[in-house]
Amino acid sequence: MADNGKILVVDDEPIVLRSCEKILTSEGYSIALASGGQEAINVLQKDDYDLVITDLKMPGVDGIDLIKWLRNSKPATGVVVITGHPSQETIKDALNLGIIDYLPKPFTPPVLIDVTSKAMKITMVRALPEKSPEEADVESKTADLEKIIAENRNRPGSLIPVLQQAQGLIGYLPPSVQRHIAKGLNIPVSEVHGVVSFYSFFTMKPKGKHSVKVCLGTACYVKRAEEIIEKLKATLNIDVGEVTKDRKFSLESVRCLGACGLAPVVVIDHNTHASVDPVKTPEILKEYE
Ligand code: FES
Incomplete structure (x- = not known):
């Protein structure tokens, strides 16, 4: 042939x-x-x-x-x-x-x-087309991912701990990683995908070094949270759900964070920024340069 x-x-x-x-x-x-x-x-x-x-x-x-x-x-x-x-x-x-x-x-x-x-x-x-930085990043961590799978393979209820560790290692759970985990744990890909989609702390999209979350719950919304999002989109030159080219920031919108008294709220990494002024939003980012 x-x-x-x-x-x-x-x-x-x-x-x-x-x-x-x-x-x-x-x-x-x-x-x-x-x-x-x-x-x-x-x-x-x-x-x-x-x-x-x-x-x-x-x-x-x-x-x-x-x-x-x-x-x-x-x-x-x-x-x-x-x-x-x-x-x-x-x-x-x-x-x-x-x-x-x-x-x-x-x-x-x-x-x-x-x-x-x-x-x-x-x-x-x-x-061959050049690999995207994300693909190259995932491939470089395959050996560590294998180790995580091997350590948990025979433990009952191992899927969630494996997914948590894999996300900690790679930063997110793209389809290739989900397939890898399914094969390693000998379970259907649909089961892995079901768990990843169900729990909000799992993400299938790459995250930036700093994760920027803007609350769009009712209390924040009425206090101009949407203007904050627009300002961040323009400053970072990305849309919601995307990562900046230098992979420094990723932008997300989230539902009520349970801190309505502080509205409008922006959470960057683990820091809560309260009563954010939409006009001054870009200044907050400077703290994370
Ligand atoms: S609506 Fe934003 S914290 Fe509750």
Whole structure:
């Protein structure tokens, strides 16, 4: 099955093309062939390939011209060059153009397979979208999460303690973490999700370093709590439920906090700010810079 990636092999020697096709097809790659640089450009204009393996010395449009064209038109495509007598200068030119590796002629099937598989891996990693800071953050804590799960696995009623510790570790409980916990505790994801959604102290959204909660209960509302929210949204440049780009603040609206005598109330982390003046709201944030 040809699902290991798409490769275009370019060489003016038919024997090289046929050998590469035979060897790489048997390794699960989908192979197309071109007998020169111009033919390769024509093929690449119609279709995308993960990797181009090209001879450097060819009549007409040569390997270096082809690589220059690729860098401008298809920069994500990986390139491996085939070279007869790798002169320092030619290889230097090719390396400067960002090739991944080179194959000195004559090469054996194991060398071709090895170089191709390494180059394909590099190309695939380059093509992956960058991880969001949140995803990278969660991944970096996987080992600690595993530890929490392992310590609680055989205890009855372990789900809530595991969720509390996981939230303490990561800051929130995104779907990937909930799936991880469900698998680790051998329970359905729906059960984990049900508990996370039911208890208000669990959150599925990332929190900033400082959590800003504005009470929108009746007593606070009549004392201009909505103006406070608007002011905070404008100052932090985020909406309710979001985190600032520098991940310093997250903004939430909450129902009555049981401190109606102090309305309007804003709680930042564990500090209650009473009788907040909407106009002066941004000044409170300065205490948390
Ligand atoms: S309504 Fe805001 S504290 Fe009660």
